[in-house]
Amino acid sequence: MSSTTAPLAVRVSRLLPVPAGAGMARMLVERNVRSYKHGWIALVTGFLEPVLYLFSLGVGIGALVQTVTTDSGEVPYAAFVAPALLATSAMNGAVYDSTFNVFWKLRYAKLYDAVLATPLGPRDVAVGEIAWSLIRGALYSALFLLVATLAGTVTSWWALLALPAAVFIGFAFAAVGMFVTTYMKSWADFEWVNLAIQPMFLFSATFFPLETYPPTVQWLVQLTPLYHGVALERALMLGQVDAGIWWHVGYLVALGVVGLIGTGRRLEKLLLT
Amino acid sequence: MTGDTPDGDLLLRARGLTKTFGDFTAVDGVDFAVRRGEAFGFLGPNGAGKSSTMRMIGAVSPPSGGELRIFGLDPSTDGPRIRARLGVVPQQDQLDQELTVEENLWVYGRYFGLSRSQVRERAVELLEFAQLTERAKDKVEPLSGGMKRRLTIARSLISAPELLLLDEPTTGLDPQARHLLWDRLFRLKRQGVTLILTTHYMDEAEQLCDRLVVMDHGRIVAEGSPRQLIEQHSTREVLELRFDTDDHAEYAGKVAGVGERVEVLPDRLLVYAHDGDAAAAEVHSRGIEPLSSLVRRSTLEDVFLHLTGRTLVD
Numbered sequence: 001m002s003s004t005t006a007p008l009a010v011r012v013s014r015l016l017p018v019p020a021g022a023g024m025a026r027m028l029v030e031r032n033v034r035s036y037k038h039g040w041i042a043l044v045t046g047f048l049e050p051v052l053y054l055f056s057l058g059v060g061i062g063a064l065v066q067t068v069t070t071d072s073g074e075v076p077y078a079a080f081v082a083p084a085l086l087a088t089s090a091m092n093g094a095v096y097d098s099t100f101n102v103f104w105k106l107r108y109a110k111l112y113d114a115v116l117a118t119p120l121g122p123r124d125v126a127v128g129e130i131a132w133s134l135i136r137g138a139l140y141s142a143l144f145l146l147v148a149t150l151a152g153t154v155t156s157w158w159a160l161l162a163l164p165a166a167v168f169i170g171f172a173f174a175a176v177g178m179f180v181t182t183y184m185k186s187w188a189d190f191e192w193v194n195l196a197i198q199p200m201f202l203f204s205a206t207f208f209p210l211e212t213y214p215p216t217v218q219w220l221v222q223l224t225p226l227y228h229g230v231a232l233e234r235a236l237m238l239g240q241v242d243a244g245i246w247w248h249v250g251y252l253v254a255l256g257v258v259g260l261i262g263t264g265r266r267l268e269k270l271l272l273t
Numbered sequence: 274m275t276g277d278t279p280d281g282d283l284l285l286r287a288r289g290l291t292k293t294f295g296d297f298t299a300v301d302g303v304d305f306a307v308r309r310g311e312a313f314g315f316l317g318p319n320g321a322g323k324s325s326t327m328r329m330i331g332a333v334s335p336p337s338g339g340e341l342r343i344f345g346l347d348p349s350t351d352g353p354r355i356r357a358r359l360g361v362v363p364q365q366d367q368l369d370q371e372l373t374v375e376e377n378l379w380v381y382g383r384y385f386g387l388s389r390s391q392v393r394e395r396a397v398e399l400l401e402f403a404q405l406t407e408r409a410k411d412k413v414e415p416l417s418g419g420m421k422r423r424l425t426i427a428r429s430l431i432s433a434p435e436l437l438l439l440d441e442p443t444t445g446l447d448p449q450a451r452h453l454l455w456d457r458l459f460r461l462k463r464q465g466v467t468l469i470l471t472t473h474y475m476d477e478a479e480q481l482c483d484r485l486v487v488m489d490h491g492r493i494v495a496e497g498s499p500r501q502l503i504e505q506h507s508t509r510e511v512l513e514l515r516f517d518t519d520d521h522a523e524y525a526g527k528v529a530g531v532g533e534r535v536e537v538l539p540d541r542l543l544v545y546a547h548d549g550d551a552a553a554a555e556v557h558s559r560g561i562e563p564l565s566s567l568v569r570r571s572t573l574e575d576v577f578l579h580l581t582g583r584t585l586v587d
Contacts, residue, residue: 020352020353022353024386027380027383027384027386028384030380030383031369031372031380031383034372034376034379034380035369035371035372038371038372039371109367109369109370109371110365110367111367113363113367114363114367114368114369114381115384116333117331117333117356117359118356118357118381118385118432119353119354119356119357119384119385120353120384121352121353271333272333272334272335273294273334
């Protein structure tokens, strides 16, 4: 085997965390929009789940529970649950695309092999796919917000900011989802995605306040990204806004950036050998 | 050879180009150069290092060593600029299954930064070129292998590339589909597009390539035009002899000296001679009676056999 050394400039650029790209990620988003015109039904089904929960739990259980005590007083149960379900909508939309669809494109359709033969680089693929996934998450959130408003569970004007907030949630989940997917070998590995999503959905202070848990469990819950999404949306939709929401935004953005860079590096390693 | 060509004419140059994967050396220090307007081929069996070389040229695989310049640019730093001027036809089609035939062209053109009106205009021409106009609105999946291949070539042309890379363009196609594809590649060549292709079919190399290199075990073992290679490494004609035996080697001694040299294959003997008919007559006069004897012209397959001791498709 011949021993080889890359030029210094190349070695330095490999140490930098940002993968190569041509700034053309939007072309991949455009490709996805076109693809979904053929299969829009897949978009609709993913949006239904949180809506069903809103009416079964929020309205149904809300009839039994009536109100929940929060930091700034009593709120109706449906109004308490709705922000959490909005955060879940953003998560679902982002995760569907960044995991299942990305896996299909990466391992079977070989879409990224074809894309990387063009000027686009791994960063463009990562940014494009994650952007598309978070758009889908934001779309679900927007639809959910509309339903929640019509159902009368939205009371504060702060709720207008719930949608931009959902973009942060979508970003975090899309980036981490795609990063994790680059390590998957078979469809069976997706059980791990469900194993992560299901408990998060149930226990991220979604259906009852964080204070319900013992302190150690509270600490654990606060590590999960959905908790921060839920807390952020709840603060906005209930109009209980304070500086603490920046902590949630910061957490979600940091997770998204790490996932994005990690995804680009992984694509480089998998496809540009 | 290429060393005396002025640099301005060179589209691509490799010196000591190497690619390793762990302990495995796929490409082992190869030198070659391709001129503008040329059809250049890599001929060799599976695993010879052809595809690894093509991926490095396509700026999607960083060289492990040596020097590579494409359009005078370094692929490790100028990847996007190089890829913007390339068309790539990979070994597997990699068409976008979720889109229609025409959408495949549009979307691919957009990856090159072309405007929507540009890609629509070009797609019309390219669908005509690929004889797929009637299938424009269809999904990709139901197309035949030959159609998919033509669509892949059309797609690679959407950006009007200066250099087209084709990795085994006709592998797995039936003879009719191959000839249609060769015809399309000829047209491109006439239009001045530079072609670089890999193949393990000698007839394809003979049909399409002005110049080619023969690769084996990651190295280049010969270089020249098909005609030059045959002249240098083979005789004008070949006499093929089949005998009623399980081991043709036992007849090799009996025909020794008939031609310039004899190769033993599992199912026949190849006698290399300037005049095949004269060689056949000599065999007959020695009282040797083969089951069949056939005189043909030398091909690149013979060159490869002579250089490596193996046939191309194994």
